Amino acid sequence: MQTESRKIPVDIVDSEDFRLDVCAGLRQRQRSIPPKYFYDAQGSALFDQICETAEYYLTRTETTILDEHSAEMVGLIGQPCALVEFGCGSAVKTPLLLRHLDSSSVCVLIDICKPQLEQTEARLAAQFPNIKILAVCADYTQLQALPLPISCDLRPVIFFPGSTIGNYTPEEAQHLLRKAAKLIGPNGSMLIGVDCKKNPTVLNAAYNDKAGLTKAFNLNLLARMERELGAEIEPDGFTHYAYYNPALGRVEMHLVSRFDQVIRISGEEFWIGEGESMHTENSYKYWPDEFQDLAKSAGWDIEMFWTDADKFFSIHLLRVS
Numbered sequence: 672m673q674t675e676s677r678k679i680p681v682d683i684v685d686s687e688d689f690r691l692d693v694c695a696g697l698r699q700r701q702r703s704i705p706p707k708y709f710y711d712a713q714g715s716a717l718f719d720q721i722c723e724t725a726e727y728y729l730t731r732t733e734t735t736i737l738d739e740h741s742a743e744m745v746g747l748i749g750q751p752c753a754l755v756e757f758g759c760g761s762a763v764k765t766p767l768l769l770r771h772l773d774s775s776s777v778c779v780l781i782d783i784c785k786p787q788l789e790q791t792e793a794r795l796a797a798q799f800p801n802i803k804i805l806a807v808c809a810d811y812t813q814l815q816a817l818p819l820p821i822s823c824d825l826r827p828v829i830f831f832p833g834s835t836i837g838n839y840t841p842e843e844a845q846h847l848l849r850k851a852a853k854l855i856g857p858n859g860s861m862l863i864g865v866d867c868k869k870n871p872t873v874l875n876a877a878y879n880d881k882a883g884l885t886k887a888f889n890l891n892l893l894a895r896m897e898r899e900l901g902a903e904i905e906p907d908g909f910t911h912y913a914y915y916n917p918a919l920g921r922v923e924m925h926l927v928s929r930f931d932q933v934i935r936i937s938g939e940e941f942w943i944g945e946g947e948s949m950h951t952e953n954s955y956k957y958w959p960d961e962f963q964d965l966a967k968s969a970g971w972d973i974e975m976f977w978t979d980a981d982k983f984f985s986i987h988l989l990r991v992s
């Protein structure tokens with residue numbers, strides 16, 4: 672029985688990057704901060720709670736599709752394989768695939784949030800003692816190679832759930848998908864979850880839950896800036912603002928300044944007027960064929976796709992062309 676669970680010594684997430692990216696983002700005309708910085712320990716815990724809300728249909732729906740079709744998915748992917756998950760978070764959906772994998776398969780979890788990644792790795796290793804589970808704390812957009820164990824010759828498959836691809840503009844998503852195709856090589860495949868366009872009322876509710884968890888998640892970015900960068904920010908100076916922009920097919924999340932104020936970080940001052948915003952996240956939504964055109968333009972063929980009865984969410988199996 673294979674019980675080994677080992678960390679690959681890669682840790683390329685640098686807190687100096689956080690300071691540089693925040694300051695660069697705050698210097699822009701439309702101020703913005705990359706959404707990957709939501710995910711410190713507090714942000715990741717809040718995201719898990721958001722996934723449990725009635726309004727946030729995404730996790731529930733993707734899980735239902737995986738639960739129903741994961742045997743077919745694994746059959747098409749072929750095994751044994753090396754499942755490499757981009758942005759695993761607490762990996763609530765990963766077991767739905769792992770339960771069909773045989774013991775010579777490997778699962779590599781990649782996430783930028785180290786404390787949560789360590790917990791996730793421990794949980795999956797205990798749940799699947801027969802499968803080698805590896806954790807890599809890294810920014811998957813910066814990988815130079817897939818972090819597979821030395822001498823692993825299993826066929827790699829990228830698992831990229833959660834519609835995290837929607838956090839990138841279509842141009843950035845095309846670039847990331849092209850890079851992923853290069854990393855995985857000929858015949859490699861990717862199973863990717865993508866949220867669909869739908870009634871804006873449903874979308875607006877999903878990013879403005881009644882319990883205020885998405886608001887807390889958004890505001891935690893400011894608290895993280897205070898904690899990690901020593902940023903000076905007016906308490907209660909910003910409000911959460913999220914809405915679906917149908918012209919651009921995306922939910923935009925902002926932190927809107929409640930009054931004229933100044934943020935100070937490392938000796939630099941950023942003056943922000945009342946009503947001005949920091950753009951903190953995009954969540955692009957795609958019709959299935961729209962996403963498939965994007966994937967094709969990035970060097971992937973579409974092998975299969977699955978959706979739910981309401982056509983709220985889609986999962987696509989792509990193969991490098």
Ligand SMILES: C[S@@+](CC[C@H](N)C(=O)[O-])C[C@H]1O[C@@H](n2cnc3c(N)ncnc32)[C@H](O)[C@@H]1O
Pocket residue numbers: 706707710715718730757758759760761762763764781782783784809810811812832833834835
């Ligand atoms: C929307 S959550 C999805 C979590 C989980 N995959 C799911 O489906 O519920 C995005 C996850 O990706 C991670 N993440 C975001 N950007 C990342 C990056 N550039 N590199 C590595 N992890 C990243 C976050 O820490 C978070 O756990």
